Amino acid sequence: MPLLGRAAVAMWWDMAPALRAEFEDWHSHEHFPERMGIPGFMRGSRFASAAGGEGFFVMYELDAYETLTSPHYLARLNNPTPWSAKMMPHHRNMVRSQCRVLESFGGGVAMAIMTVRLSPADGEAEALRAHLAASLSALPLQPGLTGGHLLQTQTPAAAMTKEQQIRGGDAEADWIMLLTGYDAAAVAEAVAKALAALPVAALRSRPVVAPYRLSYTLAKTDLGRG
Template sequence: MSETGALAYWFDIAPSVTGEWLDWYLQDHMPSRVGTTFVAGRCYEALGATSSHMVLFETATPEALLAPSYLELLKQVSDEDRQRRSWYSNPIRVICRVVGRSGRGTGSVLGVLRITDSQGASDEMIRATLNELLAAGRKVKGIGSAWVLQNDNSMRIRMDEARVTGHQDGSADWAILIEGGHQGDVEKALDLFEGIQAWRSLELGDAVTRGVYRLLYTMSQSDQAGI
């Protein structure tokens, strides 16, 4: 990932509609986003996490999320879209700036530490700590890349002004993502993170959510060429 903007979204989908939701997401929703505002998108299913699914869309810059064409797209909500919205529960949507990155590529397994509330810790302290974790994670065998996301709430507010649905979605302040090929390697990296003194000293407690996901599908801008 070389982009500097991202939209991260965690949610639960009821097992009874998971197949229908995934088919719609891959055939309709992702193609309508990737190649316009977003340069790439990914869809994940939980291996061990509080949210059953996660999606991640990347933009060339954070400001691309405020492109007039995308804001206009957010206003276009059909009756079918409103029905699909009922499939989602416990949504968390984060408009992100990528503030740290190490390594390259996309792993088949993604590990996440998401900070919902910074608990009074300064942005500088959290950024420094997460970048320390980022460097440590790359030393774990089987880990190919890691990156740090910071929420930009001012952009979330501007997007919500255009949205027809989703205003009540939850949010988060920070996330560190780590990518590997096997669940065990990613779990080891997350265990390492949680044992590092700088991380422990933040005393974030229940404000941190840990999750591990497997990649279901990925789509890039180049996939749309010639269609």
């Protein structure tokens, strides 16, 4: 099963160790349930750096691209809770990408994920997408792997929200490749092979690659249980 929907919000940020316990409490028990209560939000997953750093990767899977500009979502972005307003300024080095799902193979939520931020060179987007789609489609059934996905940032035309103002503005990625699996070494090897197979001229710059480990996931269908 592929990602749950045709759009996603992909985010990276750092959180100081002194605030990590409160951050995870807030994010798990208030923020995720709040987001999953928004129509169109299907699942949220939080991953912590597998390299021992302060970084987190969070992804929300959305039913449709239009959810990004829905009145329900914008209302939450512009009316953060007191706890959210307290935690938002501590999201350091924030990268937030509002994306369309270009390709999605496999599915579920696995323990290991590697995120690859990349940008096609001028005139290479179509060829790069075709190359990556062919590579990703073969991965989910390989030992240690469960999924391969490709997202493209397409930021909606909208004013800066209150949450963004609190954080001081966010950076964006361009294209995002995600490889997931139950064996971190297998995921890392698959990423290395996928990048090595790319034509040198296909990319505008060196990809940004980072490994993460699952911390928590919550789906809309989980709300109200227990």
